[in-house]
Ligand SMILES: Nc1ncnc2c1ncn2[C@@H]1O[C@H](COP(=O)(O)OP(=O)(O)O)[C@@H](O)[C@H]1O
């Protein structure tokens with residue numbers, strides 16, 4: 001039984017129970033008078049009674065089944081594996097049996113037996129799973145059918161069921177976030193056990209070269225985050241220098257000057273910019289902008305390295321223009337028209353109205369747009385990887401190559417790594433710092449927006 | 458199908474001697490829909506003229522023609538002759554910026570800028586360069602607030618936000634803001650409809666005092682208000698100007714059947 005066919009079965013069954021419930025409710029009303037809820041609510045209630053136990057069974061199964069198969073496989077495994085540690089057992093399961101099952105390599109007959117064993121086990125497991133789910137569905141549905149009576153409050157029951165469903169969804173979203181944050185936090189703490197916090201925060205040298213073998217040269221790493229922070233800030237500043245003025249003026253043009261026809265074309269076009277994958281911007285930066293800047297630098301006597309913060313910053317600025325313009329446009333449009341009319345009625349010109357009335361009134365919204373754009377710029381990776389390089393230079397010169405926090409996270413985790421070396425754990429510490437910075441920016445942005453809402457309600 | 462009503466010529470005294478503003482043959486369209494049909498009207502100096510009529514009859518539209526506020530609406534087209542003193546305000550030579558300084562407008566909903574009380578009033582004088590220095594500007598602000606009857610209430614908090622005032626105070630602030638530019642005519646579009654009775658009474662008294670220095674055109678949906686504050690009253694119906702007469706005559710002895718129906722509450 002494949003997963004798809006199970007879901008198909010469940011859907012049909014659910015619909016069937018819905019119809020049954022409705023039919024039973026209508027019958028009940030014919031026999032003994034008025035129903036408390038509409039028949040369709042009774043139907044929905046019965047379907048709900050079916051799906052709840054199914055959900056419980058599925059979750060329980062997910063938690064249990066994997067372990068049970070693993071356990072049974074291990075029981076049938078060669079004796080030396082059975083007596084090995086947990087790590088070796090895991091390796092055995094995932095790097096020997098799983099590839100073998102997928103037909104990659106079957107080297108000896110003992111393994112072939114294991115593979116058949118595994119296939120048998122999974123087949124049986126799937127059958128059991130299907131039967132259990134079906135049983136839960138039918139029992140649940142029948143129980144729901146039994147509860148139908150004219151005065152049964154099916155509507156209220158169903159509505160509160162819907163409420164719990166929605167609650168569960170938002171809970172999942174929240175719990176996932178918390179889970180991610182916590183795991184990053186714990187790994188960071190492990191990192192700070194190996195590398196002291198002050199060295200991380202105040203060190204000016206970043207070269208996370210940890211030897212793979214103990215006798216390798218250069219086996220000590222330096223984990224000073226300062227060059228990464230300055231690199232990040234440098235690129236983000238350059239990006240904002242491009243995006244803030246252009247985005248803002250585009251927003252002002254769109255919302256105050258453009259005719260509705262121009263607006264209806266230009267606004268979506270600007271927003272398409274936001275849909276271009278950043279990797280495309282990345283090679284645009286690396287292959288077009290960076291060489292252009294270098295040649296230009298040569299011709300005026302400036303040394304611009306071929307991987308420069310400037311190229312990455314400028315292209316990133318272009319990338320975030322639509323964020324700035326679209327959010328600022330919303331902020332400007334939210335300024336009540338009565339203020340515009342008030343200003344025009346006093347004899348203001350268009351630019352006076354914008355400068356002195358609309359802009360100050362929209363300022364909180366614009367500030368929050370800019371802050372969101374900044375956090376976007378700080379979190380961007382692809383463009384920097386491709387255009388600004390990997391060299392952790394501590395510099396404020398936009399013509400040199402720099403690197404950023406996100407880029408270093410990527411390079412730390414690419415390739416084969418020991419999972420508990422400081423080098424790998426450093427990625428979590430970097431991730432945590434990045435998270436804290438963008439979190440602060442977002443909180444400030446939200447605060448500003450909230451204040452702004454109060455003003456016009 | 459109902460027959461098209463023949464509205465004919467406006468009854469009463471459309472013309473006055475030596476008017477501040479005069480309108481001849483005004484037609485206004487929103488896209489293809491005609492909102493004002495061939496209206497003639499003189500607006501006398503230092504008088505309050507009230508415009509009444511059922512909602513949607515074009516009072517606001519007509520009012521907004523008088524300082525070209527309708528220019529800000531893309532689909533709105535205005536034709537006819539609108540004169541302020543001797544200048545045709547829709548002619549090419551007239552710049553709308555100084556025109557709106559000469560004909561100020563106060564809106565239905567108080568709309569102070571989210572700035573301090575002082576800056577709200579100083580806004581107009583600043584953009585028109587009316588004050589040479591801070592002292593003069595202070596003077597203009599104080600004078601305007603005095604005339605709008607707001608000065609005593611706000612003199613200790615001129616630098617607090619104008620949006621923090623009560624509705625009635627905000628509307629008087631908007632009036633002060635308009636006065637500060639030194640207009641000849643003040644247009645008011647239902648200035649009291651968002652206010653409570655006490656604030657309304659204050660504004661009505663204010664309008665009566667302002668008549669000395671300004672010409673006032675007020676749109677109102679309250680007939681009592683029209684009767685209290687105006688000297689002349691114009692009754693609009695479906696975009697037509699039906700009757701213009703002295704306020705007393707309109708409310709005691711209307712000439713036109715439609716006016717009478719509206720006054721006595723049989724319409725609208
Ligand atoms: N911005 C606009 N766009 C299109 N039609 C409008 C607009 N403003 C007013 N109108 C129309 O013009 C007519 C007169 O409106 P208005 O002058 O606001 O009436 P009043 O102020 O007397 O209630 C109404 O039928 C209204 O629907």
Ligand SMILES: [Mg+2]
Nearest residue numbers: 516517518646
């Ligand atoms: Mg109106």
